[in-house]
Amino acid sequence: MSVSENTKNLIVPGDLLTCAKENQTIDILGQGIYLSFENHLYNSNKIYPTNVGIENYTTKNNKNIANIDYNSKRYIPQQGDYVIATVTNNYATHFVCTLNNFSSTVNLPYANFPQATKKNRPKYENGDLVYCRVKVVDSDLPAELECMDSETGNKEGFGLLEAEKGKHTAILNCSLAYCRELLFNDKGFPLLSDMVKKNLSFEVAIGINGSIWISTGSLLETLCVYKILSKCEKAERNLHAQIIEDTIKEYIKE
Amino acid sequence: MTNLKYSVLPNLDGSCELSTSNSKVITAVSGPLEPKQRHRLPLQSAIEVVIKPSFGMGPTPREVLMQDKLATVLQAVIVTELYPRKLVQVNAQILESPFDEFGSMMGNSFNEILSPMIDLNSCFNSSFISLCDSAIALKSSFVSTLLGVTEDKLINIAEVSDLDLLRSFNFKSLHHIVLEVEENKPTNVLLLDSQGDFNDDDLVNVLDNAQKITQKEFQNIRNILKDKVSQDFIWKA
Numbered sequence: 001m002s003v004s005e006n007t008k009n010l011i012v013p014g015d016l017l018t019c020a021k022e023n024q025t026i027d028i029l030g031q032g033i034y035l036s037f038e039n040h041l042y043n044s045n046k047i048y049p050t051n052v053g054i055e056n057y058t059t060k061n062n063k064n065i066a067n068i069d070y071n072s073k074r075y076i077p078q079q080g081d082y083v084i085a086t087v088t089n090n091y092a093t094h095f096v097c098t099l100n101n102f103s104s105t106v107n108l109p110y111a112n113f114p115q116a117t118k119k120n121r122p123k124y125e126n127g128d129l130v131y132c133r134v135k136v137v138d139s140d141l142p143a144e145l146e147c148m149d150s151e152t153g154n155k156e157g158f159g160l161l162e163a164e165k166g167k168h169t170a171i172l173n174c175s176l177a178y179c180r181e182l183l184f185n186d187k188g189f190p191l192l193s194d195m196v197k198k199n200l201s202f203e204v205a206i207g208i209n210g211s212i213w214i215s216t217g218s219l220l221e222t223l224c225v226y227k228i229l230s231k232c233e234k235a236e237r238n239l240h241a242q243i244i245e246d247t248i249k250e251y252i253k254e
Numbered sequence: 255m256t257n258l259k260y261s262v263l264p265n266l267d268g269s270c271e272l273s274t275s276n277s278k279v280i281t282a283v284s285g286p287l288e289p290k291q292r293h294r295l296p297l298q299s300a301i302e303v304v305i306k307p308s309f310g311m312g313p314t315p316r317e318v319l320m321q322d323k324l325a326t327v328l329q330a331v332i333v334t335e336l337y338p339r340k341l342v343q344v345n346a347q348i349l350e351s352p353f354d355e356f357g358s359m360m361g362n363s364f365n366e367i368l369s370p371m372i373d374l375n376s377c378f379n380s381s382f383i384s385l386c387d388s389a390i391a392l393k394s395s396f397v398s399t400l401l402g403v404t405e406d407k408l409i410n411i412a413e414v415s416d417l418d419l420l421r422s423f424n425f426k427s428l429h430h431i432v433l434e435v436e437e438n439k440p441t442n443v444l445l446l447d448s449q450g451d452f453n454d455d456d457l458v459n460v461l462d463n464a465q466k467i468t469q470k471e472f473q474n475i476r477n478i479l480k481d482k483v484s485q486d487f488i489w490k491a
Binding site for chain 2: 103
């Protein structure tokens with residue numbers, strides 16, 4: 001399904017959702033849809049679309065899910081999301097991190113690291129990038145991050161994003177929908193696999209908060225990957241192969 | 255003819271540049287942000303509106319009045335409960351106003367009244383696109399219209415292209431109307447700000463016409479939003 005076909009069901013705030021029109025039962029409301037709370041028992045309350053985007057209905061485990069697909073730049077923490085956080089401060093029990101410039105800060109407690117003890121505290125400095133997951137979101141508290149899988153206690157690839165010796169790294173800021181697609185939909189959107197197929201070797205960490213961290217063996221390769229990812233965000237799908245080829249030619253094979 | 259350009263400022267969450275035949279503004283929306291302590295509301299988000307004039311230092315009292323009007327409407331439209339203790343910041347910079355030229359206040363006593371109304375009308379429409387661009391939750395859409403009543407005619411001021419023509423009109427009254435749009439139809443009056451001499455019939459006539467203009471203008475805005483959504487997902491297509 002291409003998006004251009006789908007823009008027929010464009011939803012603008014104030015519109016009536018198809019599910020409301022056809023009186024469908026929706027079990028889970030996703031992003032972009034808001035249930036008003038005029039009535040505390042939640043019966044006969046209105047559901048509004050709150051964002052401009054495309055209606056999307058799916059059924060998972062016999063539950064109807066409705067959401068609106070939209071793109072944005074500012075990330076709002078949601079439980080279970082993989083994010084790249086920047087350490088901005090540290091206290092006796094936790095680091096203070098930011099996920100977005102000028103957004104509310106989030107906390108990364110020392111206890112949420114693998115093999116955490118009272119004496120064994122991670123030594124991160126301000127400005128370090130950490131790949132972690134949002135553990136708890138409470139509307140009255142700052143969101144809490146974790147650097148491990150809290151069920152198994154394993155590291156699971158989380159932790160400090162640092163350049164190994166001889167490596168070059170960069171961080172790229174993209175729109176949120178693009179990051180989501182790159183991270184979760186490699187089969188339907190094989191941009192990263194296509195880059196690897198062209199003999200580009202790189203390490204990548206994608207945060208849902210709109211940051212992509214890249215690490216490669218040389219400065220030119222880093223620039224090349226950076227350029228491809230930022231150019232493809234603004235180009236149609238069928239041009240991506242050409243962009244990859246051109247950029248590799250420009251930066252690596254003169 | 256209203257000309258709208260979305261996402262003109264890449265580093266901000268949402269932005270829009272609006273130009274009509276006689277005015278030009280650029281608006282930007284950032285949010286939800288971490289507010290200062292004095293802006294922090296326990297159960298809803300604070301809305302901060304800053305409007306900068308086309309020349310000189312600002313916001314002057316002229317712009318402060320415009321800010322207050324814009325803020326009251328935004329308060330009704332933004333789903334503030336979704337972002338408790340956060341701040342939504344709306345900035346507007348007026349780029350061109352039809353009364354910018356030095357000495358233009360002379361002659362027509364309506365200029366002083368008309369010029370902020372024209373600017374505010376543009377700020378309203380532009381800030382709606384900016385809010386949509388920034389993905390801040392909105393309850394409904396809104397469209398703003400500015401109508402002038404002369405002895406025998408009703409004039410949509412945003413469509414008067416010639417400045418001399420605009421000055422030549424002898425307006426009896428001016429009406430700035432912001433209508434809430436639900437399901438492509440105007441449903442509710444969010445702001446009605448009138449200046450001058452008018453009676454009931456004039457106002458009913460103005461509201462009738464404003465509904466028609468709103469409906470037409472909303473189709474234009476819808477097309478722009480459709481274009482925006484397909485541009486947002488251009489890498490997917």
